[in-house]
Structures are given as structure tokens and as C-alpha cells.
Amino acid sequence: xxxxxxxxxxxxxxxxxxxxxxxxxxxxxxxxxxxxxxxxxxxxxxxxxxxxxxxxxxxxxxxxxxxxxxxxxxxxxxxxxxxxxxxxxxxxxxxxxxxxxxxxxxxxxxxxxxxxxxxxxxxxxxxxxxxxxxxxxxxxxxxxxxxxxxxxxxxxxxxxxxxxxxxxxxxxxxxxxxxxxxxxxxxxxxxxxxxxxxxxxxxxxxxxxxxxxxxxxxxxxxx
Amino acid sequence: xxxxxxxxxxxxxxxxxxxxxxxxxxxxxxxxxxxxxxxxxxxxxxxxxxxxxxxxxxxxxxxxxxxxxxxxxxxxxxxxxxxxxxxxxxxxxxxxxxxxxxxxxxxxxxxxxxxxxxxxxxxxxxxxxxxxxxxxxxxxxxxxxxxxxxxxxxxxxxxxxxxxxxxxxxxxxxxxxxxxxxxxxxxxxxxxxxxxxxxxxxxxxxxxxxxxxxxxxxxxxxx
Numbered sequence: 001x002x003x004x005x006x007x008x009x010x011x012x013x014x015x016x017x018x019x020x021x022x023x024x025x026x027x028x029x030x031x032x033x034x035x036x037x038x039x040x041x042x043x044x045x046x047x048x049x050x051x052x053x054x055x056x057x058x059x060x061x062x063x064x065x066x067x068x069x070x071x072x073x074x075x076x077x078x079x080x081x082x083x084x085x086x087x088x089x090x091x092x093x094x095x096x097x098x099x100x101x102x103x104x105x106x107x108x109x110x111x112x113x114x115x116x117x118x119x120x121x122x123x124x125x126x127x128x129x130x131x132x133x134x135x136x137x138x139x140x141x142x143x144x145x146x147x148x149x150x151x152x153x154x155x156x157x158x159x160x161x162x163x164x165x166x167x168x169x170x171x172x173x174x175x176x177x178x179x180x181x182x183x184x185x186x187x188x189x190x191x192x193x194x195x196x197x198x199x200x201x202x203x204x205x206x207x208x209x210x211x212x213x214x215x216x217x218x219x220x221x222x223x
Numbered sequence: 224x225x226x227x228x229x230x231x232x233x234x235x236x237x238x239x240x241x242x243x244x245x246x247x248x249x250x251x252x253x254x255x256x257x258x259x260x261x262x263x264x265x266x267x268x269x270x271x272x273x274x275x276x277x278x279x280x281x282x283x284x285x286x287x288x289x290x291x292x293x294x295x296x297x298x299x300x301x302x303x304x305x306x307x308x309x310x311x312x313x314x315x316x317x318x319x320x321x322x323x324x325x326x327x328x329x330x331x332x333x334x335x336x337x338x339x340x341x342x343x344x345x346x347x348x349x350x351x352x353x354x355x356x357x358x359x360x361x362x363x364x365x366x367x368x369x370x371x372x373x374x375x376x377x378x379x380x381x382x383x384x385x386x387x388x389x390x391x392x393x394x395x396x397x398x399x400x401x402x403x404x405x406x407x408x409x410x411x412x413x414x415x416x417x418x419x420x421x422x423x424x425x426x427x428x429x430x431x432x433x434x435x436x437x438x439x440x441x442x443x444x445x446x
Contacts, residue, residue, distance in 0.1 A: 113412045143441070154440045158422065183429060184422045189336045192422060195415035199381065199407045203442060206406060211441040217377045218366070218434040219426060 006173070009070030011035040011063045011085060012077035014045040017101060020147025021074065021139065022058060023049050024177040032058045035066030042066075052148075067092040072173075074099045075125065079106070082121055086128040093133045097166055099173070100125045100190075101139045103197045111202035113195035122190035126162060136161030136170045137190040140197050142179065143211035150178075155213025158184035158193045182216055229396070232293030234258040234286045234308060235300035237268040240324060243370025244297065244362065245281060246272050247400040255281045258289030265289070275371075290315040295396075297322045298348065302329070305344055309351040316356045320389055322396070323348045323413075324362045326420040334425035336418035345413035349385060359384030359393045360413040363420050365402065366434035373401075378436025381407035381416045405439055 008025055010018040013034040022032040026049060034049070036042035042060030049058040067073050067089040073096055077085050082102045089098075102121040106114040118124035122137035129135060142155045157174045159167045159181050167183050174181030184193060196214065203212040231248055233241040236257035249255040249272060257272070259265035265283030272281040290296050290312040296319055300308045305325045312321075325344040329337040341347035345360035352358060361382045369376050380397045382390045382404050390406050397404030407416060419437065426435040 111408050113408075113415055115414075182426060185334050185336075185425045189418065189422055191338075192336055192415050192418035195412065196419075199412055199415055202408045203405060203439065207442045209442055213440040215438045215440050216426065217436040217438050219430045219432055 005029055005031060006072055007031045007033070007070050008072045008074060008173075009033040009035050009061075009066035010074045010076055011066060011089070012075065012081065013066075014041045015076060016144045016148070017139070018074070018076040019045055019049065020144045021076070021101075021177060023052060023148055025173065026053050026055075026057045028176040029057075030176065033066040033070055034058060034060045035063040036060070037063060064088060064092065070096070072097045072099065074101060076101045078102075079104045079121060083124065083128065086125045090129055090133075093129055095132055096134075097169065098125060098129060098133055098135045099139075099170055100135055100137045103140045103194050105198065105201075111198050111205065113191075113198045115191055115195070119188065120190035120194050122161060122187055122194070126187055134162045134166045135187060136163075136166050137187070137193060138170050138174060138181070140194050141200060141213060143213065145211060147177070153179055153213070154215070155179075155211070156216050157181045158196075160184045160189040160193055161187050180216075228252050228254060229295055230254045230256070230293050231295045231297060231396075232256040232258050232284075232289035233297045233299055234289060234312070235260075235298065235304065236289075237264045238299060239367045239371070240362070241297070241299040242268055242272065243367045244299070244324075244400060246275060246371055248396070249276050249278075249280045251399040252280075253399065256289040256293055257281060257283045258286040259283070260286060287311060287315065293319070295320045295322065297324060299324045301325075302327045302344060306347065306351065309348045313352055313356075316352055318355055320392065321348060321352060321356055321358045322362075322393055323358055323360045326363045326417050328421065328424075334421050334428065336414075336421045338414055338418070342411065343413035343417050345384060345410055345417070349410055357385045357389045358410060359386075359389050360410070360416060361393050361397060361404070363417050364423060364436060366436065368434060370400070376402055376436070377438070378402075378434070379438050380404040381419075383407045383412040383416055384410050403439075
């Protein structure tokens with residue numbers, strides 16, 4: 001069965017997270033829009049990805065226009081910009097699915113779990129965007145080093161968020177990116193997955209590595 | 224080098240978690256005290272373990288006496304009894320290390336992360352016990368099915384809590400139980416590990432298994 005082609009906007013998508021996900025989704029046949037505060041940077045990133053993939057399937061836009069054009073909106077912005085970004089896309093995001101990749105790291109203690117008052121970044125997004133928009137959190141734990149090089153990412157993706165069907169859709173997008181996704185439950189569980197990033201950063205520092213991750217065990221490897 | 228023999232009290236230790244940990248530690252040469260609200264049950268559990276190990280190294284006591292006799296106190300009580308148990312051992316726990324195994328599950332929605340107001344069970348314990356007692360959280364994610372049968376537990380143990388040295392001591396006890404332990408940072412990070420249990424319960428239900436777990440990846444397997 002042919003997978004459904006989606007129109008996916010990746011806001012703040014000029015960083016390595018956004019470009020890495022965009023690269024993998026575009027390769028899989030999705031229409032990817034790289035969004036940025038600065039249109040020039042978005043266009044440059046789109047050009048870079050198209051050169052890698054060899055097709056004109058990635059386009060660049062400013063964040064707001066990208067949100068308007070897409071059916072699925074992915075947030076890969078720094079936590080400092082998270083609240084503002086959610087507020088600014090509230091109208092164009094109505095009725096759409098928002099995938100929140102944000103990790104609420106608070107420097108300098110990035111190895112200590114420090115959640116916003118909403119409970120997690122994903123819950124903050126859901127509060128701001130309102131119930132006409134579904135927020136699902138994913139991809140917070142993976143190292144983005146290998147996404148652009150077709151490398152194997154030895155880290156599973158835990159998917160939390162509003163609505164089982166939405167989580168299942170995001171799991172299919174996780175799989176389209178070449179990763180293994182798991183339904184990790186309702187949006188209240190996002191604190192676990194976002195907070196895990198602080199623990200993995202701590203392990204990276206302690207062991208002098210840069211891609212500590214997690215794998216789910218005990219479930220048959222048919223997945 | 225001979226490992227240091229510890230005197231470890233396991234409060235609420237007649238359940239499968241407590242007995243499983245007690246069995247493995249006693250086999251490794253530690254002096255294990257099984258504590259229970261009911262002395263008879265504690266004595267029965269101690270007898271059961273001694274019959275398995277073949278030595279009189281496990282004793283049974285009521286919870287309070289067990290806490291008084293031990294140098295390390297392990298809490299394996301249901302979350303409903305957690306607050307009361309912490310209050311009742313406040314005096315005997317002074318100056319000692321408390322290992323909190325409690326997972327704050329709130330029925331009926333045990334697959335949804337629901338933390339106490341302190342932020343996590345471990346932080347609740349630390350608040351009640353005060354800073355003269357160090358609280359370290361561990362063992363919340365493992366399935367206890369295999370502990371009593373010398374089986375391999377395919378799940379790592381993330382260790383969070385007050386004081387790096389205390390976490391390292393607990394990691395050595397994790398290893399004495401035949402498991403792999405990781406320093407997962409300060410006590411504020413306990414929400415991640417405690418909450419992970421709700422996610423694993425959800426995966427158990429979804430996939431019809433009973434020992435979904437997690438493994439840390441990306442760090443050399445010398446550990």
C-alpha cells in the first residue's frame with residue numbers, strides 16, 4: 001500500500017533536527033516545507049535538501065506561511081522561542097496536527113529536569129493552541145547526528161499526545177523517518193520523554209559520548 | 224576486591240519486588256532484613272528466602288524495627304502507603320540512605336503519569352525525611368517476575384537522587400542484584416523514571432506482554 005503523502009511544515013527547520021527530519025520525510029515522498037524566522041535561511045535549507053535528494057520536493061517559507069500551507073506542523077524551535085511560536089501559529093494551526101519536538105532545557109543546568117508550569121513543553125503548546133489543535137510530542141530523545149547521513153539511529157521514539165489516532169499517525173511518520181516509534185500514552189506523559197533528554201545529556205557528558213539513547217525491550221521484535 | 228557487606232532493610236518487603244531484591248542481595252552476601260507491617264509475614268518471607276539461598280542471612284522484622292537496624296532502607300510500599308511510611312521512619316532513617324522504589328500510580332488511570340505535589344515519590348520522601356537523610360530512587364521500571372528465578376532482567380535501572388556518591392552506591396547495589404544501573408542525575412529527574420513505569424504499563428497492555436522495559440544505548444558495552 002502506498003503511504004499517504006503529507007504536507008509537513010517544519011518550523012525552526014533550519015537547525016540539524018529540522019533538516020534531518022525534513023531530509024528523511026522528503027526522501028520518503030512527503031512534501032516538506034522548511035520554515036524559518038528568516039526566509040533566506042529557509043530557502044537555503046530547502047536548496048540544500050533538494051540537492052541531497054535530487055528532486056524539488058522541499059520548499060522554504062517563513063514560519064507563519066509554512067504553518068498556513070501545511071496539514072501537519074512540526075515545532076523544532078529552541079525552548080526559549082516555544083511559547084511565542086505557539087502563540088503566533090494559533091490561527092493557522094487550527095484543525096491541524098502539531099508535532100512538538102521541543103525539549104524544555106533550562107541552561108545552565110540542562111542535565112536537571114525543569115518543566116514549564118504547564119507540566120511539559122507539549123502541554124504548554126496544547127494549552128496555548130487550544131483543543132481545536134491536537135498536539136503530539138515526539139523525537140525529543142534522538143541524536144540528530146545521523147539523520148542526514150542515512151545512518152541507523154539506535155534510539156526509539158516515544159510518542160505522547162492528544163488522541164490515540166493522532167499518536168498512531170505520528171508513529172507512522174516516525175517509521176517513515178526510519179525510526180521505531182511507540183505509543184507512550186496521553187499528553188500528560190510528555191514530561192517523561194522530554195525529561196529523558198536531560199538524563200541522556202547527563203550520560204553523554206559522563207561517558208564522553210554524544211548519542212546516548214533508549215530502546216524499548218520486552219516486546220517482540222516483529223516491530 | 225570484596226564488596227562491602229551492607230545491612231539492608233526492605234520495608235513492605237513481602238511483595239514480589241521486595242522479596243526479589245532481597246533474594247538477589249542476600250545471595251550476594253548482604254545482610255537483608257525483610258520488613259512488614261505484620262511481623263508474621265516478614266518472618267515467613269525471610270524463611271522463604273533463606274530456604275532458597277540455604278543460609279540464615281535474611282531476617283524478618285516489623286517495618287520500624289527493620290528501619291532501625293539497617294544502614295540502608297529500601298521502600299517497596301504501595302504509593303498509597305508511601306507518605307505514611309516516610310513519616311513513620313523519619314527518626315530511624317536519620318543519617319541513612321533511603322532507596323525509594325515507589326511508583327506513584329493512581330488507579331484507575333495507571334497508564335497516565337500522575338505525580339504527587341512534591342514532583343515525584345522520591346521528592347516527597349526527601350521532603351518528609353529532611354536533608355539529614357539522602358533519598359535515591361531506583362528499580363521503578365523493572366519487571367520483578369524474573370528476580371526470584373535468577374533470570375536475566377532485560378531492563379536497565381536509572382538511578383536518580385540526592386548526591387552523586389549516594390547514586391554511585393546505589394548503582395553498585397543495582398549491579399549486585401545482577402542489573403545494569405546508570406546515573407540519571409539529581410532527585411528532580413525522578414519524575415522521568417517513575418513516570419516511565421506508566422508508559423511501560425501502557426505498552427504491556429497494548430502488546431499483551433508483561434515485561435516491557437528500557438535499555439540505554441550509545442554507550443560502549445564495557446558496562
